[in-house]
Amino acid sequence: MKDEILQLAREGNEDKLLKLIAGTRFYPDAIKEAAKFKHTLLVNKLFEQLSFNPYNTITGLTIPQLALVNSALEGYSSGLHFAEVKNMVSLGGNIFHGLNALISESLLTEENVFKLIDCAKDEVQKTTLCDRVENTFDIKCHPGVELSEASSDTKRLNH
Structure with a gap:
């Protein structure tokens, strides 16, 4: 059943x-898969079927709701749909789920970072994200200071 649900989500x-998904525990998987293939309306319909509208929360997200947003964030990241990733982060999603998705899909490149x-x-x-990437992977993302600039700054401070 799960495979069929994921296939339908992939196809939109x-x-x-x-x-098919009503009453199952496969919503997070289906949301992630639909998001990966940028079926944004389907992702929103799946949220809606769970009586959840992440765009209209007054009191903030519950832990289960946050898990659903993070599932969408992972899917959008693994599909390289960064505008949607930004949207999920703005709703409270954890950007590190996006990093994990890039890693698990072997999509961790400097450009994607x-x-x-x-x-x-x-x-x-x-x-924080840049620190994590630099400390864990061989990708530099902090803007660097040229060696010549650093030495000239030091000379100015010493005089």
Whole structure:
């Protein structure tokens, strides 16, 4: 059953998927798969079927709702749909789920890292993500200071 649900999500087959998935525990998987193939309307329909609208929460997200947003964020990241990733991050999704998706799909390139960093909600999150990438992988993402600039700054400070 799970394989059929994932196939329908991949295809964006809304009618069949919404009937088949009702009452199952496969919503996070289906959301992730639909997001990977940029079936944004289907992702929103799956949220809706769970009586959840991430765009209209007054009190903030519950832990199960946040898990659904993170499933969508992972899917959008693994499909390299960074505008949607940014949207999920703005709704409270954890950007590190996006990093994990890039890693698990073997999509961790310098270009994709920079695109993911651009999805961060603020400078603190950008710095934290960049630190993690630099400390774990051989990808430099902090803007560097040229050696000649650093030495000339030092000379000016010493005089």
